[in-house]
Amino acid sequence: MNNIYLPYLATIEDICEEAPDVKTFRLVFKDPKVRDTFDFKAGQFGLYSAFGAGESTFCIASSPTQKGYIQCTFRKGGRVTGALSDLGIGDTMGFRGPYGNWFPIDEWKGKNIVLIAGGIGLPPVRSVIWNCIDRRKDFGDITIVYGAKTVADLVYKNELAEWSKMSDIKLVQAVDPGGETPEWKGKVGFVPTVLEQAAPSPNNSVAVTCGPPIMIKFVLQALNKLGFSDEQVYTTLENKMKCGVGKCGRCNVGDIYICKEGPVYTAAEVKRMYNDF
Amino acid sequence: MENTLRQKAKELLEKGEVKVVIGYGWNKQKTHTTPVFITKPGDAGKLVFNPLCVNNLSLYLTKKFSDIKALGKPAIVAKGCDIKTIAVLISESQIKREDIVIIGMTCNGVVYKQELWKGELKPEIMPTKCHNCDVRNPLADFVIGEKIDFKAPDEPTGMVFDKIKGLDKSSNTERWDFWFEHFSRCTKCYACRQICPLCYCERCIAEKNMPQWIETSAHQRGNIAWNLKRAMDLAGRCTFCGECERACPANIPLNLVNQKLALVVKDAFGHKAGYDEKVHPPMIVFNMEDEEDFIK
Amino acid sequence: MSNKLLKKENLGKLIDALTSEGSIFVAPKMDAQQVVYAPVINAEEIVFDYIVPVNSFKKFLFPQTEPIAEFNINKEGVVLKGIEIEPKEIIIFGSRPCDAICCSSLRSVFNWDFKDEFYNRREDKAIVITVACTKADDSCFCTTVNLTPDSPNGSDILLRETTDGDYAVETITDKGKKFVERFANIFSLNSQVPSHKPIADVKPIAGIDVKKVKEYLKDTQHYENPLWAELARKCIGCGACTFACPTCHCFDIVDEGSAYQGKRIKNWDACQFEFFTLHTSGHNPRDTQYKRWRNRFMCKFNFYPNKFSSRGCVGCGRCIRVCPVRLDITEVMEKVSNQP
Numbered sequence: 018m019n020n021i022y023l024p025y026l027a028t029i030e031d032i033c034e035e036a037p038d039v040k041t042f043r044l045v046f047k048d049p050k051v052r053d054t055f056d057f058k059a060g061q062f063g064l065y066s067a068f069g070a071g072e073s074t075f076c077i078a079s080s081p082t083q084k085g086y087i088q089c090t091f092r093k094g095g096r097v098t099g100a101l102s103d104l105g106i107g108d109t110m111g112f113r114g115p116y117g118n119w120f121p122i123d124e125w126k127g128k129n130i131v132l133i134a135g136g137i138g139l140p141p142v143r144s145v146i147w148n149c150i151d152r153r154k155d156f157g158d159i160t161i162v163y164g165a166k167t168v169a170d171l172v173y174k175n176e177l178a179e180w181s182k183m184s185d186i187k188l189v190q191a192v193d194p195g196g197e198t199p200e201w202k203g204k205v206g207f208v209p210t211v212l213e214q215a216a217p218s219p220n221n222s223v224a225v226t227c228g229p230p231i232m233i234k235f236v237l238q239a240l241n242k243l244g245f246s247d248e249q250v251y252t253t254l255e256n257k258m259k260c261g262v263g264k265c266g267r268c269n270v271g272d273i274y275i276c277k278e279g280p281v282y283t284a285a286e287v288k289r290m291y292n293d294f
Numbered sequence: 295m296e297n298t299l300r301q302k303a304k305e306l307l308e309k310g311e312v313k314v315v316i317g318y319g320w321n322k323q324k325t326h327t328t329p330v331f332i333t334k335p336g337d338a339g340k341l342v343f344n345p346l347c348v349n350n351l352s353l354y355l356t357k358k359f360s361d362i363k364a365l366g367k368p369a370i371v372a373k374g375c376d377i378k379t380i381a382v383l384i385s386e387s388q389i390k391r392e393d394i395v396i397i398g399m400t401c402n403g404v405v406y407k408q409e410l411w412k413g414e415l416k417p418e419i420m421p422t423k424c425h426n427c428d429v430r431n432p433l434a435d436f437v438i439g440e441k442i443d444f445k446a447p448d449e450p451t452g453m454v455f456d457k458i459k460g461l462d463k464s465s466n467t468e469r470w471d472f473w474f475e476h477f478s479r480c481t482k483c484y485a486c487r488q489i490c491p492l493c494y495c496e497r498c499i500a501e502k503n504m505p506q507w508i509e510t511s512a513h514q515r516g517n518i519a520w521n522l523k524r525a526m527d528l529a530g531r532c533t534f535c536g537e538c539e540r541a542c543p544a545n546i547p548l549n550l551v552n553q554k555l556a557l558v559v560k561d562a563f564g565h566k567a568g569y570d571e572k573v574h575p576p577m578i579v580f581n582m583e584d585e586e587d588f589i590k
Numbered sequence: 591m592s593n594k595l596l597k598k599e600n601l602g603k604l605i606d607a608l609t610s611e612g613s614i615f616v617a618p619k620m621d622a623q624q625v626v627y628a629p630v631i632n633a634e635e636i637v638f639d640y641i642v643p644v645n646s647f648k649k650f651l652f653p654q655t656e657p658i659a660e661f662n663i664n665k666e667g668v669v670l671k672g673i674e675i676e677p678k679e680i681i682i683f684g685s686r687p688c689d690a691i692c693c694s695s696l697r698s699v700f701n702w703d704f705k706d707e708f709y710n711r712r713e714d715k716a717i718v719i720t721v722a723c724t725k726a727d728d729s730c731f732c733t734t735v736n737l738t739p740d741s742p743n744g745s746d747i748l749l750r751e752t753t754d755g756d757y758a759v760e761t762i763t764d765k766g767k768k769f770v771e772r773f774a775n776i777f778s779l780n781s782q783v784p785s786h787k788p789i790a791d792v793k794p795i796a797g798i799d800v801k802k803v804k805e806y807l808k809d810t811q812h813y814e815n816p817l818w819a820e821l822a823r824k825c826i827g828c829g830a831c832t833f834a835c836p837t838c839h840c841f842d843i844v845d846e847g848s849a850y851q852g853k854r855i856k857n858w859d860a861c862q863f864e865f866f867t868l869h870t871s872g873h874n875p876r877d878t879q880y881k882r883w884r885n886r887f888m889c890k891f892n893f894y895p896n897k898f899s900s901r902g903c904v905g906c907g908r909c910i911r912v913c914p915v916r917l918d919i920t921e922v923m924e925k926v927s928n929q930p
Contacts, residue, residue: 018711020672021704022658022843022856028667047667068661068668069852071503071845094870096503109668230873256875257867259843262704265859266840267866269885270875271810272893277703291813293885294875321916322924323728328916329824349915353826358864361819361878408916479622481654481858485828489914501865509846511655511857541914543644543830545622 021262024066024111025051030086032106035172036165038093039137040102041078044112045086057081059122059144060253060281063114064261065089070100074258076280077115078140080147087112090140090172116261118281120145120225120251129157131217133236135208135228136165139172141253141280142227146180153185160187160217164208167196189215209235212243219244225251237284247285254279254287254294270294295399295439296343299371302397302436304338306369312395313366316354318347326408329354333365341371343438345404345415350535352379355389356494369395373404374429378533378568379491385571386531386578388494398434400442403427407540422452422549423534450557454549458557461550473518473551479544480517482510486538486548487524492531499523525551530559530575533568562588594759594770594777595784596749601683602633604776613679616650618643627682636684641727642906646689646836647682651712652696658708658843659854677712685720688732688906690744692836693718698898699839708856717769720745721757726790729907731920733794737905740789752784797924800891806926807892813884817929821922822883824915829860831909831917832886837894837902840866861885887922 031043046052057077064072073095079088093102104110122145130149134142142161149156161180165171171190181188190203191211204211209232217224224245226236233252240250256268256275263277271291273279303315319330319340327346331354332338351370354362362368372380377398383389403424405411410419417425428446431437461469484500487493500508500520508523509516525548532552539548559565563576563584596604605615609631617636619628625640627647662669693713700709723730723739732739742748746766749757759777761767770777806812832838842859845852859866862882868874876882894902903919910918 018672018674018707019705020658020674021706022854023670023672026668026670066845068663068670069845069847069849072843096506098870099504109663111668111670255869257869259859260841263702264699264704264706264839265842266699266861266889267859269889269893271813271888272896274897289810291810291888293813293881321918322921325728326916328918331823354824358827359879361880362823476622481829481833483829483833483860484863485826485830485914488826488828497865501863506844506846510842510844511846511855513655516655537914541828541830543834543912545624 022113022260024064024072024113026109027087027112029104029106029108029110035090035174036170038102039090039170039172040093041088041090041173042101042104042110043079043086043088044110046112047109052085055087057087057115058119059148060119060141061115061117062261062280063087063089063112063116064258065091065097065101066111066113067097067100067104068109068111071097072111072113072259073097073101074255074261076141076144076253078143080144080151082148082151090137090143092137113261116276117279120281122148125223126155127157127221129160129218129220129222131160131162131222131224133162133208133212133224133226133228135163135232136170137172138226138228138232139163142225143173143176145225150183150186157221158187158217159185160189160215162189162191162208162212162215164191164193164204164206164211165196166193168192168198168201170196187215207235208232209239212236213239216243219246219249223249223251227253240284247288248283250284251281252284252287253281256294296341298438299343299397299399300338300341302438303332303341303369303371304335306395307332307335307338311367312369314362315341315369315371315397316351316362317341317371317397318343318349318351331362331365343371343399345402346408346411347373347399348404348408348537348540350376350379350489350491350537352376352383353489353491353537355380355383355394356491357388358494358496367393367395369397371397371399372432372434373399373401374427374432375423375533375535377432377434378429379535381568381571382492382531382533382575383494385574391571396434396436398432398437400431400437400439401427402430402442402444406536421536422454423536425452426450426455450553454553457547457550458554461554474514476546477517477521478514479546480512480521481544482512482516482520483543485541485543489537489541490528491535492528492533493524521546521548521551525555528552529555530563530565530577531567532556593780595752595780596757596759596777598633598638598755598757600776600778601636604773605630605633607773607776608679608681611679613681614650615681615683616647617683627684638684641723641725641730642686642689642908644908644912645834646692646906646908647685648692648696648836648839650680650682651693651716652700652709652839655855655857656708657853657855660851661847661854662851663849675708675711677715680712680716681719682716683719685718685745686723686906687720687739687741687743687745688730688737688904689836690718690720691737691741691901691904693744695837695894695898695900695902695904696839698900702898717746717765718744719747719749719766721749721751723790723792724751724787726792727907729910730790730792730905731795731907732905733792734798734920734923735800735901735903735905737901738789739792750789751787753787754784756784758784758786795920795924797927798920799927800923802927803891803923804895806929807888812929813888815929817925818884819878819880821925822880822917825862825879825883825917826915827862827864827879827882828914829858829862830912830914832860832862833858834908834912836904836906836908837890861889883917887919890919891923
């Protein structure tokens with residue numbers, strides 16, 4: 018019987034402690050057939066199981082160009098993320114997916130990409146970043162603006178160092194005022210302000226932004242100020258999910274089911290939605 | 295009686311003494327009463343009072359109804375049994391006496407379910423609580439209605455208490471079988487919890503998941519856990535408004551378990567809920583003088 | 591149209607024939623002083639004088655609680671097994687037209703791209719035998735939502751009560767036709783055209799225009815109308831209406847068990863519960879009761895018809911009858927119809 022609620026089993030191959038309470042897992046599917054054929058697009062998400070605790074929804078943080086494994090990054094917050102945090106290398110967890118829609122990266126060929134993320138909002142954007150870096154010649158300028166509350170809260174610190182060394186990528190890192198350390202060499206300021214200062218051009222560009230809702234609100238305003246139209250800006254919406262396949266009736270924002278018709282939306286689509294988030 | 299009530303409500307609203315009157319009104323077809331929230335003096339005519347007024351409106355004074363609280367100081371149309379619940383809420387610091395205005399209604403009883411009403415209040419369609427009521431003339435800020443001459447029986451009587459006596463005589467196995475059968479119909483809709491004014495926890499234990507103390511599934515284990523936990527939480531606090539049983543879509547006889555525990559508390563601690571708002575219910579306080587002879 | 595007749599006295603034979611084959615016969619039955627859909631083993635248990643049973647029969651197609659996977663955790667890792675169901679044939683006798691039509695609504699959501707076999711396998715084995723309504727009560731409003739008390743939509747067999755107390759049989763689907771052929775010895779031929787009892791006269795509620803309600807809900811600006819807070823103020827946030835409703839299907843997936851073994855379980859859930867949409871961060875998009883009630887109303891009259899082209903509300907009136915504070919959905923429909 019085709020059981021749509023049955024997850025794939027995956028082994029945790031690597032754990033990276035990104036920030037206090039934030040971990041990245043690298044997962045390899047146990048079933049070799051799944052491991053070899055699994056494919057997804059940047060922006061899609063999955064439901065990750067800690068057996069005995071339940072399932073939790075995170076995006077797939079690795080890029081589809083990286084084969085053989087997937088990565089997820091999460092913050093320990095409740096029952097399931099707490100149980101996942103307790104797992105170690107070699108332990109088994111579950112994965113259901115990929116679900117949802119994706120960033121239309123193919124439509125962005127030849128365009129400049131501006132990626133803005135805050136705190137734990139970097140994982141979904143990271144999938145796009147690596148996807149673009151792996152197909153670098155398909156795109157124009159790539160600008161990344163990323164900020165977190167404090168230096169310790171920045172995620173993917175190794176990769177941020179890698180990206181800052183790439184000559185064909187402009188990376189602006191920031192921490193909130195008060196979050197800097199004496200050694201901090203990046204900017205100090207909230208992400209929307211830092212974005213305005215970086216002033217990427219809206220010509221032939223698309224912007225991708227993820228982060229806390231309050232940050233997104235001000236980033237959208239900043240992008241509008243810089244001349245970006247709402248159709249040029251992509252963001253992800255999140256909501257509490259359980260089934261991930263459009264049946265449990267939980268994740269809807271008005272008549273839009275985030276798990277089936279999202280999580281990726283343009284700012285224009287978001288503005289048309291019912292005020293239910 | 296209704297006219298006096300409407301006058302009083304209009305007066306309180308016009309003078310600005312209260313901002314909302316929580317009372318009973320008719321539904322569109324005038325077959326059922328339903329809670330109404332009167333904020334304009336002109337709407338006071340919507341208020342009614344009759345034997346179909348079964349709801350315990352003190353529910354709307356609890357903290358989870360933040361949008362009702364936001365309307366301002368309430369006046370509440372309350373029967374004697376509802377006022378008992380208000381007394382328990384005050385004793386548990388959920389409301390302050392001076393923050394509400396109680397319009398007490400003298401009451402000769404209500405119907406067990408509104409569908410049973412056929413024009414006359416016959417004893418057989420009244421719930422057990424009414425046959426044992428000793429608050430037909432309530433204590434309130436304003437009392438509306440004629441004084442009622444009714445003496446409650448010395449020993450609790452009526453269907454609920456007869457059934458409790460029957461269960462007391464049966465064996466442990468028979469009792470478990472009885473309750474397993476009834477709780478098997480539970481669908482975990484939580485209507486019992488939501489309609490109960492004393493179930494005001496901001497996050498019910500059934501909704502906590504670290505750990506999941508009470509399983510949410512509607513299987514035998516989950517149902518027994520939920521129903522018995524709720525009964526234990528109400529021991530010594532429940533004022534027998536009977537709303538939980540009325541609200542239950544599966545007709546589980548919740549009054550039996552709640553009233554049995556009330557009798558146990560009365561025996562052990564000499565406490566009856568709802569008669570003195572200055573006395574804390576025994577299960578939530580510790581007293582050095584508490585007898586412990588029931589621990590064997 | 592078939593020319594068959596089901597005599598009431600033959601119901602017992604039908605039940606015996608079916609239960610001896612291992613099938614389950616569900617019919618309206620008296621349980622705890624109310625009429626509910628429940629399995630019966632003989633015809634004497636069936637209640638014939640009812641409007642609609644208090645519950646809907648969706649629990650036989652979509653159980654209140656059911657395990658979907660089992661897992662064992664040991665030092666080698668996790669052994670995970672999905673649950674496979676082989677449901678027995680289930681005959682739902684005495685359904686009403688408003689109940690029968692729920693199948694198409696549930697089917698549309700449980701097959702939206704991903705096919706939920708837990709529902710599909712059960713529905714494939716179900717045979718819905720509807721009895722057209724000869725009476726209704728104040729809470730019925732099927733005609734207001736464009737249904738009728740004798741609509742065949744969703745049923746496999748439609749029975750109409752005759753003045754003799756028997757049923758005139760009309761097979762609607764192939765499944766229904768095969769069923770009648772299978773029990774040809776129980777379904778007798780009509781010797782003469784039976785006279786039917788008159789179908790219930792359910793007048794559509796005058797102040798409600800369902801089209802206007804749909805139009806009003808489409809506009810996202812109307813979502814913020816303070817009207818919603820006023821209309822849903824008395825709602826206490828229980829799940830009674832949701833669990834009684836034939837088309838409500840929201841569910842929760844939880845793990846139960848110990849550190850070594852457990853089950854993953856699918857349970858009924860309700861958007862009326864406070865923590866239905868609570869995020870781990872503490873943010874709750876529907877943090878007050880009127881927002882939750884507004885979502886239910888929108889789902890019934892806007893999302894279901896638009897997304898799934900199926901009925902959200904069938905007009906059975908169960909939510910009205912079961913609501914502890916008598917929050918009447920038709921009163922809200924009327925207020926919304928009359929909004930400018």
